[in-house]
Amino acid sequence: MKKILSFLAAMLFCCCSADNEVKAEEPTNTGKTLVVYYSYTGNCREIVNTLTSQIEADVLEIQPAEKGLKYEANNYALGTQLLNAIKANPNDASSYPAIDPVTTLLSGYQNIIIVTPLWWSQMAAIMQTYLFQSASQMVGKHVGMIVSSHSSGISGVVSDAKRLLPNVTWMGDALWINASNHSNRATLIENWLKTLTFAEENMDKMYITIGGQTQSVTLVDNDATRELVAALQSAPITVTLNDNNFEIWGSLGKSLTTKNEQMTALPGDIVLYNGSNICIFYESNSWSYTRLGHIDGLSENELRTFLKAGESNISVTLSLTSGTTAIKSVNGNRMEDRAYYSLNGVKVDNPSKGLYIKNGKKVIL
Ligand SMILES: Cc1cc2nc3c(=O)[nH]c(=O)nc-3n(C[C@H](O)[C@H](O)[C@H](O)COP(=O)(O)O)c2cc1C
Incomplete structure (x- = not known):
């Protein structure tokens, strides 16, 4: 009182x-x-x-x-x-x-x-x-x-x-x-x-292309997505996925670091299952997954169409650009500008020991 x-x-x-x-x-x-x-x-x-x-x-x-x-x-x-x-x-x-x-x-x-x-x-x-x-x-x-x-x-x-x-x-x-x-x-x-970790421009985006249609995906920030982005910086990854009543899923062809948690995946969510399988949901499912991201802005019906729900052997390409041909030059730009900044945002050309911001994150040299 x-x-x-x-x-x-x-x-x-x-x-x-x-x-x-x-x-x-x-x-x-x-x-x-x-x-x-x-x-x-x-x-x-x-x-x-x-x-x-x-x-x-x-x-x-x-x-x-x-x-x-x-x-x-x-x-x-x-x-x-x-x-x-x-x-x-x-x-x-x-x-x-x-x-x-x-x-x-x-x-x-x-x-x-x-x-x-x-x-x-x-x-x-x-x-x-x-x-x-x-x-x-x-x-x-x-x-x-x-x-x-x-x-x-x-x-x-x-x-x-x-x-x-x-x-x-x-x-x-x-x-x-x-x-x-x-x-x-x-x-x-x-x-x-000065204490905040801002996300970098576009580093949280991936693109999925299925049957000539491309949709952007907002990635979460974890070890798995960082490893996935690093792999996609070399080349797009094409996987073959199959329908499973509420998702399309299949092998990613590589293992990523898991951070599994019990969750209810919602339509549009993309997760890693058992470390090396990718699942893309058009309905919900509760299980232990590592979250990867979410397809931007599609309704449940649009997701079904985009993901070719109900079909098998669906060819799905993951990339870092909405046009998969320009990967190299765009990735070149992504890899550049890795400057260090002081905590009050001033670019530092030759950083000595101390706390800096790089890639929007705090780093200690
Ligand atoms: C319904 C209501 C409940 C509030 N409860 C508390 C409270 O429990 N403790 C407190 O310190 N301030 C409380 N406040 C005060 C507000 O948190 C404070 O004035 C705040 O700065 C209001 O922000 P605003 O001016 O942007 O609305 C309350 C205000 C309202 C309207």
Whole structure:
């Protein structure tokens, strides 16, 4: 109760600091970033303004479908009611408050930064709706999070994010901004950005060609996909797959490092089975697999057609470009520009011992 009263008393804290004008210079090979936020009383909006003064990013604001609601009225009754409904049935879409339709496609973004308020030590219900609805589009993306609260710690919000987005690569720890440090957010954000691992441009993409039609695939980041990309940098791989009622599958012709986990593979998911078999799903199946990626943007019916569901001896080509002929030159470019950057984003020509960013990742020399 003490905690509740303290933030009730000071809900609207003032934010006086000017946004930091200095743009952090990012590694040039960092992929595209989308900042997704919800803000009820304006603090997260200010955080987003500060954040986007420091990095290049597109911005998406999530809005509740029902306008003018007072979540704080009557001792925050409505906010509490929304969160309780989610808690009671977190897997049911109808537990989540409706939001305005979102048209932004996530397929063009490798990195997503969520900026959300904390409500009763949980993620604000409106943001939970967006993450629940877009989790399948976020599979394999690099995701970071900033949480704004009055004073409560953010571990509950981090748990909510992990529950809602089980199959993303977290870019680093979430940043907590609260009433007492909100005015210092420019520095907090600047330092936090230096700790994140951004995905590289296009390094999370592979292409699948079947019967002359090519579809892009968003790869997750693990040992298996890194090994697969390394192999595809030499040449495309063509495999012969067969239908198995909910997937097409067969030998990849090589073993990759497994990171098996019990999962429910969804339509469009691509996994490694038993270390050397590739499975591409047009329906769901629960088993222990190593996740590889997800075919971008096809409905279940489109997947069936694309994958030639029901047929046998389906020739499937995996490659790193949507046109399989230009592999060499494109791969040449991929292999270049392996520069080192200091933690504040400055390119370093002759790095000595220390911590640097290379390929969007921290490396120690
Ligand atoms: C329904 C509701 C519940 C809240 N619960 C808490 C809480 O438990 N602890 C806390 O420190 N702040 C709480 N807050 C305050 C917000 O987390 C804080 O003011 C945040 O900065 C709001 O972000 P916004 O201005 O972008 O909406 C709550 C606010 C609302 C509206």
